[in-house]
Every structure is written in C-alpha cells, then in structure tokens.
Amino acid sequence: MYSLPSLLQILSFLILASFSVAAPLLKKDLASYDPNSAFQSALNATWSTFWNYQYNSFSANDPTCQGAEFTSPVVWDIAVAGRALTDSGDQAKINAAVQNLLQYRRTDGWFSASTAKDGDVYVDDNSQVLxxxxxxxxxxxxxDYLDVAQRLMVLIRSQWNSQSGGVQWKLDGDYIASISTSEAALAAVRLYEVSPDPDLVYFAQDCLNWLYSNLQDPADYLFYDGLTASTGVVNKGKLTYTVGTALSTLAYLNKFTGSNSFIVSAVALGYAAAGGKGAFYGSNGYWNNQLQYVHLLFAGIADLVNIGVAANSQQSAAFGNFASEAKRNGAYIYTYLQLGNSGNYLSSVTSGPQSMFSKYATAFQGTGSYSPDSTYFCGGNVSGAVSRSFMDDSSAAQVFYEITRL
Incomplete structure (x- = not known):
C-alpha cells in the first residue's frame, strides 16, 4: 500500500512553497504565441527534417549537413517522437513511427537501444515505448499494438529488484534508477486505462512508495537519480523527468482510486519542482533541464491539472500555479530555444548559433556566456551551419502539446 510522507513534512514544505511561488521573477520579453500552432510547427519540422522514406525510419542526423549519412537514432529518441505523433492523431504517421520502433524489438519482447536488438536494453526506454x-x-x-504493450509490461515488472526494491534501470542491472521506477509506474497506470487489471495499480503504488522511501531528498522534496543495489550508494543528481512522471502517476492513481492522498503528495511535489525557485531553476529564473528531460515535467503538470481532482481551494490554486509556471516556461522555450521561426529547437541557448545566444544575451544579461559546442554544428565546425536535433525537436513538440492542455 502507498504510504504518504508525514503530514507534518508536507505542511512544512507547503508553507515554504507558498513563498517561492510569489518569488520575484526576472522580467523578460517572451513572445506571444499559439501553442497549437507551435505544436504543429515543431511536429512538422521533426517529421520533414528527420523522417527518411528510403529506410522507413527517423534518422539521427540532420540531412542538410554536408556528408551526413542516415543513422538510426536510439530507441528513446523515437519513443519521444512517437508520443508527439500519437498526440497529433495522424494515423498514417503514427503507424509509421510504430513500425520504426518495431525495428528495435527483440524476439523476447524487449526493445534494445539500437536496431542491433542486442542486450543494451533500458527499462526507462521500454516504458516510454509502451x-x-x-x-x-x-x-x-x-x-496488435495493445498486445505489444501488454507483453512489455510483463517484462518491465520483472525488473523489480527483489533485494533493494525499485525497478532496475538496465536489464538485469545493479542500478535502481528513480526514472526507471517512476516511468514503470506510469506505464502501469497508462496501460490500466485501456486494459484494467488491479495488479497494475498496485504495482504503480509500490513503485511510488519505494521512490518516496528511498530516493526523496528531505531537504527539497525532489528525487535523487538512483542507487546501486549492491552497495546502497545513492547518486544525488536530480532531473525534471522523474518529477514529471511521478506527477502523472499520482494523477492517474487519484483517478483510479479516488484517494485525495495522491493529490496531497502531487501538490507538494509540484511546488518543489515548479514553485519559482529550487534545483530546477537557473540563474535566469527558468527551468534549467534540457528539452529531452523537461518535456515530461510539462506532461506531469498537464496530467495533474486534467486528470487529478482537487478537493479544496488550496489544491485548485496549486493546479493554477503549476499551469501558469508551465506556460511561462513554454513561452521561454518558444522565444529563445527556437531556430528562427523554423519549428526546430536546440536545448542549449549558450552552445548553439551565435544569433540564438545574442538574442538571449540581450534579454538575460549576465546569466550566461557563449561557448559553442561542436555537437550543435554540421561536421563539428562551430563556424559552420547548425545541425538540427531530432530529440530536441520531438521534445519541443511534446512541450507545446502539453501546454495546449493547460
């Protein structure tokens, strides 16, 4: 059974959170935009740039870069693009993306990181594929799609570590990650929605209970990255995608059980991640995680607002605060991380083209310095053309879709 943090802990945290929401934020000129149009633009850019009809697959490389050859992306990237396409409702492209994913499926039902279909298998990747x-x-x-998901859920549940608890990050590995545990939980409740089985809800609750008991930082209420089962050593890094998937799971559990205890936990977690300050905020006052991680925080907030049921005015106000913060950060992404008006995006405003950084530096003086990274440029030439990013475009599409839900 899911056990909540102590009431005193939550109340103490919420008192602190109430002040962080009202913390002064730097005034910046954010673009006024239509998130529906931004979603379609990012999705169209993802498809038109990276879908290769010859291979019936997305490519990891920007085909406009001189000498760039088709290269299969890792399965995680395709899963992110696949989610954006399912949000669009375009059945032809959804079917194409699903067939692309099946190129990574082993005979036992696991999806490998690459088309080699080898033992390089990650449970968090497979949760996103599900x-x-x-x-x-x-x-x-x-x-057939439901059958694949059901088989995959059986495999994911098999990776619960019998000694330490939690869900293993790599197939039969020793590292128990917060992301593999939270994403496995979300996979269970999302599957439950179309294929009800009470064990899926129980499994999701077990995952969250373990996460709260073993990887929550009592100082700021966020989750550590994971722990090594054989030694108990904790990796204290923190990323937004664990919070996002936990928020989504809490919202679904509230829906399926009717228990407001899940909303109590979600509100406290939401303030920790999206309260205006904390580990996820940079010096410019906006979320500092890369697009490949942060889109799941947008999804978690959208799920909480749309699926969760607030039981009182304080919880309703919290939902509104989180939605406003997601919209504010979405406007930042649209304004400063987009390459012109192309619908293509890059995660780093300080490491891509000089024009992107110059626009940012004008608005955010003193919060970053330009340091071009060769991975953002064709052929690694920082004086040359920009190399667009399949993952960043796909993640941006998901960000704007989630904002349409708010």
Whole structure:
C-alpha cells in the first residue's frame, strides 16, 4: 500500500512553497504565441527534417549537413517522437513511427537501444515505448499494438529488484534508477486505462512508495537519480523527468482510486519542482533541464491539472500555479530555444548559433556566456551551419502539446 510522507513534512514544505511561488521573477520579453500552432510547427519540422522514406525510419542526423549519412537514432529518441505523433492523431504517421520502433524489438519482447536488438536494453526506454503503443492503440484501435504493450509490461515488472526494491534501470542491472521506477509506474497506470487489471495499480503504488522511501531528498522534496543495489550508494543528481512522471502517476492513481492522498503528495511535489525557485531553476529564473528531460515535467503538470481532482481551494490554486509556471516556461522555450521561426529547437541557448545566444544575451544579461559546442554544428565546425536535433525537436513538440492542455 502507498504510504504518504508525514503530514507534518508536507505542511512544512507547503508553507515554504507558498513563498517561492510569489518569488520575484526576472522580467523578460517572451513572445506571444499559439501553442497549437507551435505544436504543429515543431511536429512538422521533426517529421520533414528527420523522417527518411528510403529506410522507413527517423534518422539521427540532420540531412542538410554536408556528408551526413542516415543513422538510426536510439530507441528513446523515437519513443519521444512517437508520443508527439500519437498526440497529433495522424494515423498514417503514427503507424509509421510504430513500425520504426518495431525495428528495435527483440524476439523476447524487449526493445534494445539500437536496431542491433542486442542486450543494451533500458527499462526507462521500454516504458516510454509502451506509452507509444498504448496511445497508438487508443488512436487506431489496432489490437496488435495493445498486445505489444501488454507483453512489455510483463517484462518491465520483472525488473523489480527483489533485494533493494525499485525497478532496475538496465536489464538485469545493479542500478535502481528513480526514472526507471517512476516511468514503470506510469506505464502501469497508462496501460490500466485501456486494459484494467488491479495488479497494475498496485504495482504503480509500490513503485511510488519505494521512490518516496528511498530516493526523496528531505531537504527539497525532489528525487535523487538512483542507487546501486549492491552497495546502497545513492547518486544525488536530480532531473525534471522523474518529477514529471511521478506527477502523472499520482494523477492517474487519484483517478483510479479516488484517494485525495495522491493529490496531497502531487501538490507538494509540484511546488518543489515548479514553485519559482529550487534545483530546477537557473540563474535566469527558468527551468534549467534540457528539452529531452523537461518535456515530461510539462506532461506531469498537464496530467495533474486534467486528470487529478482537487478537493479544496488550496489544491485548485496549486493546479493554477503549476499551469501558469508551465506556460511561462513554454513561452521561454518558444522565444529563445527556437531556430528562427523554423519549428526546430536546440536545448542549449549558450552552445548553439551565435544569433540564438545574442538574442538571449540581450534579454538575460549576465546569466550566461557563449561557448559553442561542436555537437550543435554540421561536421563539428562551430563556424559552420547548425545541425538540427531530432530529440530536441520531438521534445519541443511534446512541450507545446502539453501546454495546449493547460
């Protein structure tokens, strides 16, 4: 059974959070934009730039870069693009993305990181793949997609570590990650929505209970990255995607059980991540995680607002605060991380083209210095053309879709 943090802990944290929401934020000129149009633009840019009809697959490389050859992305990247496509409802492209994912599926049902279909298998990747198949089933009604998701859920549950608890990050590995545990929980409740099985809800609760008991930082209420089962050593890094998937799972558990205790936990966690300050905020006053991680925080907030049921005015106010903060950060992404008006995006405003940084530096003086990174440029030439990013474009599309839900 899911055990909540102590009431005193939550109340103490919420008192502190109430002040952080009202913390002064730097005034910046954010673009006024339509998130629906931004979603379609980012999605179209992702497809038109990276889909390769010859290989019936996305490519990891920007084809406009001189000498760039087709290269299969890792499965995580395709899962992110696949989720954005299922959000669009375009059945032809959804089916194409699903068939692309199946190029990574082993005979036992696991999806490898690469098309080699080898032992390089990660449970968090597979959880995200499951989300795509569940959503593809919801849009298309194709039973084969549901069958793949159900088989994958059996495999994911097999990675619960019998000694330390938690869900292993790599297949049969020793590292128990917060992201593999929270994403496995979300996979369970998202599958439950289309294929009800009480054990899925129990499994999700077990995952969250373990996460709160073993990887929560009592100082700021966020989650550490993970721990090594054999030694108990904790990696104290923190990323937004763990919070995002936990928020989504809490919202679904509230829906399926009717218990407000999940909303109490979600509100406290939401203030920790999106309260105006804390580990996820940079010196410019905005979320500092890369797009490949932060889009799941947007999704978690959107799920909480749309699926969770607030039981009182304080919880309703919290939902509104989180939605406003997601919209504010979405406007920042649209304004400063977009390459012109192309619908293409890059995660780092300080490491890409000089023009992107110059626009940022004008608005955010003293909060960053320009340091071009060769990985953002064709052929690694920082004086040359920009190399667009498949993952960043896909993540941006998800960000703007989630904002349409707010």
């Amino acid at each position: 989300w795509v198949f569940v959503d593809a089933f919801k849009v298309t009604g194709n039973q």
